[in-house]
Amino acid sequence: MSLTRIAPADFVFSNDSLSTSCWRDANGNPVGDTESTPSWEIQNVDDISNYYIGTPANLQFSRAQASIVFPPLSLQRKLYGAIRNIVYGDKNAIFEWNGSAVNTFTVTSISKNCLKSSLLPGSLRIGGIYTDDSNITPPRILNCGRAYNIAQAASLPGGGFNYGFATGNPVGLFLPDVGLIIHDVFISPSTFVLSTENTTPTNHVFIRARNTQYNYSANPSFISGSSGKIIYQDWFDNPQTYITTVGLYNDNNELMATAKLPQPYNKNFNNELLMQIGLNF
Secondary structure, three states: OOOOOOOHHHEEEEEEEEEEEOOEOOOOOEOOEOOEOOOOEEEEEOOEEEEEOOOOOOEEEEEEEEEOOOOOOOHHHHHHHHHHHHHOOOOOOOOEEOOEEOOEEEEEEEOOOOOOOEEOOOOOEEOOOEEEOOOOOOOEEEOOEEEEEEEEEOOOOOOOOOOOOEOOOOOEEEEOOOOEEEEOOOOOHHHEEOEEEEEEEEEEEEEEEOOOOOOOOOOHHHEOOOOOOEOOOHHHHOOOEEEEEEEEEOOOOOEEEEEEEEEEEEEOOOOOEEEEEEEEO
């Protein structure tokens, strides 16, 4: 068996991302797309509104009011303190946007049923006119991770919605890494579009079979068992093999992974083969 050592420069690491609608049906399949939202059913429990699809067990997101001006033992006051700890990690911090302190706001929390990794910046549409500013402004890094402003979306010349281009006065914060949206304006869920971003670390390996390599088959049928010679003389100067599978081995010659080509590749002295193999784990 012929083996070729892979050079370190032939390994390339990347984070491959896949985005889908946040909203999920009972089987976990995406519901809705970048221009539509499902029909919500609402369950109100102790000043918290739970939005679900099908049954309450299939929770999609929850909304509640947070406020520092309510009595200390009220749900609104407790929620304000909890969100403040998550966002800032400081019990003395204050929320502010548009240059002013905000004492009362609404918290929208995306359910774990929908939040597989993090929310996708630039996919937010709420109330039909609001989005985040991720496509024009770098994020602020807070205790909870990335933070973007929420504001009215910039207008497009031909109409439509300009995702991720919020240019109006800020009305809240979009916190993709913890699945939270906080805002101080009423936002109807009738047009609530949002995507989740799933990131998969991938090692890409580049494999090259040069024109002089892998032209002779390792299959015993390639060689005569009695004489040890190539069976057909035409194969001696012009061998024809077909590469179908690539095996990756460690230094102990143990097979670690295999990759299948979409179709057999005819290999001979007149051509070369360059392959990119993705290892996801």
